[in-house]
Amino acid sequence: MRADVATSALEDRAALERSVLLVDFRTPPAARGWQVAEADAAGVAAHRELRQRAFVEEQGLFAGTDLDGTDDDPRAVTLVARGTRGAVLGGVRLAPVDPAGPDVGWWAGSRLVVAPDAPRGLGAALVIAACARAEQAGVLRFDATVQDRYAALFTRLGWRATGTATLGDRPHTAMTWPIGRIAALAAATKAPLGGLLGGFSLGGPGWVGDDGAPVPGTDVIAACDAILPAMVERDPEWAGWCGVLVNVNDLSAMGAAPLGLLDAVGARDASFAARVLAGLRDASRSWGVPVLGGHTQLGVPASLSVTALGRTHRPVPAGGGRPGHEVRLTADLGGGWRRGHTGRQWDSTSTRTTAELQLMGSVVARTAPAAAKDVSMAGLVGTLGMLAEASGCGAVLDVAAVPRPPAASVGDWFSCFPGTAFLTTDDPGRPVAPAGPASSAVCGELVPGAGVQLRWPDGSLTPAVPGPVTGLGPATVLD
Structure with a gap:
């Protein structure tokens, strides 16, 4: 009994000492006044x-x-x-x-x-x-x-x-x-591309920097986009909708008419997959672009990738700009922030008719500018930086001239995914086709150099993107 008591006492003391070692007896920092x-x-x-x-x-x-x-x-x-x-x-x-x-x-x-x-x-x-x-x-x-x-x-x-x-x-x-908000976004989303994609032909000479790629020997344009898995998990219907939206935008920016879509869906079960496919089906109907086929895998983490095919005999490159070209933004300012994505994703498309969506989507094809690119995950300024990089020059964006919805701050609008928005460049004064409900305005120019500067109402310039965005370099434009 005594031995048991002694052993118990020693164990209690050891436990106490272990506990004491976890206590911080230092003087706590004084609270701010x-x-x-x-x-x-x-x-x-x-x-x-x-x-x-x-x-x-x-x-x-x-x-x-x-x-x-x-x-x-x-x-x-x-x-x-x-x-x-x-x-x-x-x-x-x-x-x-x-x-x-x-x-x-x-x-x-x-x-x-x-x-x-x-x-x-x-x-x-x-x-x-x-x-x-x-x-x-x-x-x-x-x-x-x-x-x-x-x-x-x-x-x-x-x-x-x-x-x-x-x-x-x-x-x-x-x-x-x-x-550094704009530069940080461009660096986080696009800076690694040059190193990752070295050695690929990327559509061939003249098409470096485009989100779609001409299929050699045809008039077909192919595009592919994956939706962030976290977004698929959090908002599956919206992810399905955006899978169509971003691919149609990629084709539209090259002046291509969409032909059809292929999807690859990963989901934990059939119920979740049905929600992703419901959003994709609704968007397919809204844009009038059929889903031709795809692949569905159950029992796996959420994922979605969509491939789109379009057609044009006169594709518009992202790398067709030159110093002296005007920069124009054509964007749908209707709608509002997607619930749960305030400041990051603007939803103008879910309330538009098929006729409105197709009219806005065909504005690049009907205008035939020297260069074009749809505004995507790098935001307005980052996307302009990519267009300028592919064109072998820099750009200046006139902040006060950019079409912007009243509900969006400048910082949010310049860095968000804006739904339907296209950047185009061409010689000053060239006519632009009607864009239906979208707003369109000249808001900058391409200049010698690299990167993107913001021009303010007092005429001063501040750097937004200090240099090339992707590291892919300029496209070699064929005459």
Whole structure:
């Protein structure tokens, strides 16, 4: 009995020691003395009081008041830092640059202020929060004019100086926050292609960079797209619909009339496969393109791949552009964000008639531009970069001229899958065929060089895609 007790005691002690080793007795880090959040009406008023005291009464940067048109802009956002007892310790304002104009994705931060007794690091926290909030709003350019004595702080936070300015007889530095959303999307979706596809003929000379490929010796165009397995699993009917949509778009961008589709479906059971095929069947009927055959596999992870065949005697290449060509976007702005895919997938097609879908899909064939490409998973800017790369040049996109639905921010619209949208290039002034319910506008040009730059209403250019998108290189266009 004693031995058993002693053994039990030793085991209990060992267990206790093991438990003690799992406990962290270090002093926990001190909690921040503030919390940054979007201001309510009281927070906005408190921020304005801090501004008045700092910028008008103490620094004399403004006479009487620092209030301006941005304060009246309903799109303006004020972020404030509140202390543990709720008092506003500082704040910052951000809004579209033009208070009276449309939101073109160009915002500015301003009126950054902290109370004299505010904790150290509060100003930097407000700047970081403002950058995050601007990107959340779909902004692609975020600027600020900063007193020179604070320029080093902004530089440490990743901002770049773009010029100088004078405000209230005090030197300021014009700065911008680099937003890499577009370049990151292009790199994630398309950058590996050059290395992966080396050694393939890819449709032959003149067709590098196209989503469809001419079948040698025929007038047939073939295209193939797979839907992301996660999307098939999450939204099988929509995946089936999109399997048709993206393939028809690929054919349409080359000026081909769709002939038929082949599908390969993987599903865990017959019930799930039926949901994928239901979406594919509905889309097939809507576009008037038959499903000719395919393959179905049950008892496997969700997957969907669709192959499309079309016909044209005059295919339009993606690599037919040249410096000096106008860039035009033709896009269906109807509809809205697909439920569950807000900011990523725009659904204009599911409510269109067959006649409308076919009219929009035939616009490239009826216009016969020098180059064309449908906007796909790389987004509008990434797709323009691919067209420019295949054409051996660069591109400039005029942000304010791009047709865009009111419900989509610039950042989302420039990076989403937009449903039906085609980029075309040609000599200035060339006529364009009617596109039915789609909107069409010249919104840029091809230029010498590489990559894509965004042109803003003030005429300045900012890099969006710094160089070639895919690494596949230019197509060799046959005369």
